[in-house]
Amino acid sequence: MENFLNVLTELSGGFVTSVLLFFFTLLLSLPLGLIISFCTMSKFKPLSALSKIVVWVLRGTPLMLQVFAIFYLPGLLNLFVWPQMNTGWEWFDTTFSTRFIAALAAFAINYAAYFSEIFRGGIQSISQGQYEAGQVLGMTKSEIFFKIILLQVVKRIIPPMSNEIITLIKDTSLANTIVVCELIFEAKEFMLEGLIWPLFAAGAFYLIFVGVLTVLFNKAEKKLDYFKA
Amino acid sequence: MKKIISLLMAILMIATLSLTLTSCSYKDDVRSVKEAGKLVVGVTIYKPMDYIDDETGEWTGFDAELAKMFAKELGVNCQLVIIDWNNKVAELNSKQIDLIWNGMTADEKLGKQIDFSVSYAKNAQVAVVKKNSTLTKDGIKNATVAVENGSAGETVARTDIGATKLVERSDGQVGALSEVLAGTADVAIIDITMAQSVVGKEDYSDLMILEGVSYGDEIFAVGLRKDSNLKAKLDAFLKAKYADGTITDLAAKYEVGINEDALK
Known part of the structure; x- marks a missing residue:
């Protein structure tokens, strides 16, 4: 029993790291994805070509490799070394370690690339009539986008976005390539002691988290039901 | 104006990508x-x-x-x-x-x-025998040798020593030692680190490491x-x-x- 509680405590610690990585990745990759989607749709050819190449590279190579590259390459090429947090607050310093920040950077950029394509699909699916209606009402371009287009886009992209977001929480385990002590890392530590079941217990953590996410997405979809586009 | 902003963004993206930071x-x-x-x-x-x-x-x-x-x-x-x-x-x-x-x-x-x-x-593989054993380095080849299944000791016993009578224990190096203790094997081949930590103590006080014998350094x-x-x-x-x-x-x-x- 004591053993069981000990395992759960360790796993919870790892889960907190996974969830933090998840939330911060979303926080950064959603706006970044929107910016990339604008670049891809830009009428200025060099910019859209460049951002298409960026998206191709980010979607075309394994995330694990990107995490590895972002963490090790700067040092290997003598550019810079990821700095260590040093606030003196131990929990903060260990949780937001150099490794965590590097993993977060890799995740944010990678997911922004996927999100940008979803955004682009959503934005381009809104009919021209919506823009024209805005113009008739004398709205500026940015007013049209934020007041008319964006919410309709949000409703349309919820199903593909929920797919990506659910994948994200499970992808956080890739951060253990560079020894970010997330859920799977902690579970695997027990295998050194000969315990295998913590790995399956870790699975339950993901399952519950995804369950909560699914309920939230369903609610969000219902709330946005008034757009009968 | 719009083109200038676009151009600036393009430059910014290239700059971040190529990591043109001062190198030290x-x-x-x-x-x-x-x-x-x-x-x-x-x-x-x-x-x-x-x-x-x-x-x-x-x-x-x-x-x-x-x-x-x-x-x-x-x-x-x-x-x-x-x-x-x-x-x-x-x-x-x-x-x-x-x-x-x-x-x-x-x-x-x-x-x-x-x-x-x-x-x-x-780290090396050493031979562990009973304290009253008269076994010599040359004699190990024909003796009954206890090893851990799949260990470096097993490789040494098969290749370096060429032992024919092998007892393979799957319960760790300690298992090999208990064979020697029980007299069912004459000698055990195990890690020196392991041997130094247990041989001659408590349950294994009747055992000793055979002097001058070590393999696979x-x-x-x-x-x-x-x-x-x-x-x-x-x-x-x-x-x-x-x-x-x-x-x-x-x-x-x-x-x-x-x-x-x-x-x-």
């Missing part, structure tokens, strides 16, 4: 360690070299204690970080860690990528970046700590076989 060189490891105020040592959980003490929650072990002493000598803090053993060379060369100090076997292949300190410890060394100027300091440190008896005491405490020839 870190060949002078001694200086960079002192500037950072800490010596970062890459380890894994590996008893008795590096592990976390259950009671204090602090890093301890043969290698960990030595690493802390070395950092103290440099006048910096010692930070032990757990690394993925497969990524050890990347960790070292990307300056995430300054040393690999984790009972690492120094072999030729790895030596092409990184430098090694003077070897401070060794592996040497342990600390890993450094190629051409690091930390090597001279580290080698001098290890030799000094051997000369004043510190390493010998630690070896007794953690039951590690030290590489006396290299440290002299």
